[in-house]
Amino acid sequence: MTEQVKEYWRWKEYNWRDKNMDPKGAETISAGVDVGSVSSQAVILVDGKLFAYSNMRTGSDSPDSARKAITWAMENTGLTLDDIHYTVGTGYGRVNVPFADRAITEIACHARGGNFMYGSSVRTILDMGGQDCKAILCDEKGKVTNFLMNDKCAAGTGRGMEVFADLLSVSIEDVGEMSLDVDEEPPPVSSTCVVFAKSEASSLLREGWSKKRVLAAYCSAMAHRVVSLLERIGVQKEFAITGGIAKNAGVVTRLEKELDLTALKSQYDTQIAGALGAALFAKALVEKQRKKVAQ
Amino acid sequence: MKANYGYMDGSGNFFITIDTDRCLECGDHPCVGACPVGMFEIIVDDYDDEVAAIKEEHRKKVKYDCGPCKPTADRPPLPCVVACTPGAISHSW
Numbered sequence: 001m002t003e004q005v006k007e008y009w010r011w012k013e014y015n016w017r018d019k020n021m022d023p024k025g026a027e028t029i030s031a032g033v034d035v036g037s038v039s040s041q042a043v044i045l046v047d048g049k050l051f052a053y054s055n056m057r058t059g060s061d062s063p064d065s066a067r068k069a070i071t072w073a074m075e076n077t078g079l080t081l082d083d084i085h086y087t088v089g090t091g092y093g094r095v096n097v098p099f100a101d102r103a104i105t106e107i108a109c110h111a112r113g114g115n116f117m118y119g120s121s122v123r124t125i126l127d128m129g130g131q132d133c134k135a136i137l138c139d140e141k142g143k144v145t146n147f148l149m150n151d152k153c154a155a156g157t158g159r160g161m162e163v164f165a166d167l168l169s170v171s172i173e174d175v176g177e178m179s180l181d182v183d184e185e186p187p188p189v190s191s192t193c194v195v196f197a198k199s200e201a202s203s204l205l206r207e208g209w210s211k212k213r214v215l216a217a218y219c220s221a222m223a224h225r226v227v228s229l230l231e232r233i234g235v236q237k238e239f240a241i242t243g244g245i246a247k248n249a250g251v252v253t254r255l256e257k258e259l260d261l262t263a264l265k266s267q268y269d270t271q272i273a274g275a276l277g278a279a280l281f282a283k284a285l286v287e288k289q290r291k292k293v294a295q
Numbered sequence: 296m297k298a299n300y301g302y303m304d305g306s307g308n309f310f311i312t313i314d315t316d317r318c319l320e321c322g323d324h325p326c327v328g329a330c331p332v333g334m335f336e337i338i339v340d341d342y343d344d345e346v347a348a349i350k351e352e353h354r355k356k357v358k359y360d361c362g363p364c365k366p367t368a369d370r371p372p373l374p375c376v377v378a379c380t381p382g383a384i385s386h387s388w
Binding site: 144145149 | 297299303342355
């Protein structure tokens with residue numbers, strides 16, 4: 001008999017392209033590849049407009065993940081790597097993107113991408129990534145003015161949420177909504193360590209807490225953790241959230257409540273902010289190069 | 296830009312802040328030589344500015360690496376802060 005193991009943490013991978021756009025004859029095709037600790041994204045811009053992107057899990061081999069992400073983004077577009085004029089790599093694996101022309105930190109890329117996604121009024125960007133959390137202040141051009149990053153432990157990150165999804169056998173995509181379905185907000189579990197939070201949650205389940213209540217306690221702990229990071233940097237209006245956790249209504253709602261602010265909404269996928277920022281940097285850099293050559 | 300290097304954990308917040316706008320005013324970067332454990336380096340940041348930064352290998356243990364310069368009693372001025380003439384460096388703890 002074989003046992004079927006369901007991976008509750010596994011989120012859906014996908015790619016997208018604008019079928020109404022034709023990249024042929026474009027002046028500038030730029031790309032950004034964000035190789036994160038948990039997920040990798042590739043974004044292709046055609047003359048500064050979003051043309052295609054992919055979002056997938058990062059494997060154990062960063063260069064391979066980068067290649068797979070860009071290949072998937074280019075699927076059915078008629079483009080090859082040779083058609084892309086400039087590529088910027090970002091994220092944890094940014095130095096391992098073999099076809100990138102330059103590497104830029106994810107902090108600068110998220111600020112630039114956030115500026116594109118939420119408009120020039122955005123001043124505070126919270127990137128809740130797979131294994132870290134970044135609070136970024138930026139100006140009207142998307143240039144970073146202050147940043148704070150916490151990557152020393154998994155508390156307040158997407159990976160922590162994945163651990164809880166597996167513990168409670170709840171699909172990662174349902175965690176947020178389920179956590180909001182409680183009559184009364186429970187006290188948060190440990191916000192300093194995912195391992196402690198997990199053992200605390202196991203005890204609460206044994207005490208008879210429902211899954212929804214435990215999820216609410218964890219989402220609340222996560223929001224609390226992130227708020228302390230944001231308070232340290234000083235939240236400025238307008239405020240936006242990028243990264244995978246931005247899709248978790250349970251965390252976002254509690255975060256907004258603690259901050260007494262409403263996060264900006266965007267038509268774009270919040271997970272591509274870093275790669276989008278990298279692609280915008282790529283466009284600016286190739287144009288700078290051309291200007292230099294022309295002089 | 297204010298670049299914060301460090302972390303927060305259960306025992307507190309440990310960040311070294313470098314104000315890169317002020318750092319740009321300095322040509323010599325004496326902070327690099329002033330730190331007894333060599334935590335500082337000069338990098339070209341994402342906006343092509345040449346500024347001081349904390350080396351990657353020190354960022355997750357600043358509390359411990361800065362420990363020798365921060366005795367619990369009779370704390371002398373920090374060498375990096377003293378060396379930084381534009382006043383770009385500050386510590387959160």
